[in-house]
Amino acid sequence: MMDIVFEELVANVPAMLVRMQEYLGVPVVSIAPGTQRIEKRLLSEAIVNYEDLKRAFQGSEWTTFFED
Structure with missing residues (x-):
C-alpha cells in the first residue's frame, strides 16, 4: 500500500x-493532469465562516491551513 x-x-x-x-x-x-485549480480566491474570501474555523483550529495540527 x-x-x-x-x-x-x-x-x-x-x-x-x-x-x-x-x-x-x-x-x-x-x-499531464486533466484538471486544474478553478477557485482563484483566498480561502478566507471563499469560506463564509473562515474566521470561526480559524479560531476553532487555532493551536491544533490544522493551524497551518488557516495561514493566508
Missing part, C-alpha cells in the same frame, strides 16, 4: 506521479 498525502501531491504533481508509477511497477511515462 502506498500512502499519498493530498498536499504533497498537489505541491509536486509530476514527481508524485513518477513515484506512483514506480510503486506500481509500470513504465514511467509523462502524465
Whole structure:
C-alpha cells in the first residue's frame, strides 16, 4: 500500500506521479493532469465562516491551513 498525502501531491504533481508509477511497477511515462485549480480566491474570501474555523483550529495540527 502506498500512502499519498493530498498536499504533497498537489505541491509536486509530476514527481508524485513518477513515484506512483514506480510503486506500481509500470513504465514511467509523462502524465499531464486533466484538471486544474478553478477557485482563484483566498480561502478566507471563499469560506463564509473562515474566521470561526480559524479560531476553532487555532493551536491544533490544522493551524497551518488557516495561514493566508
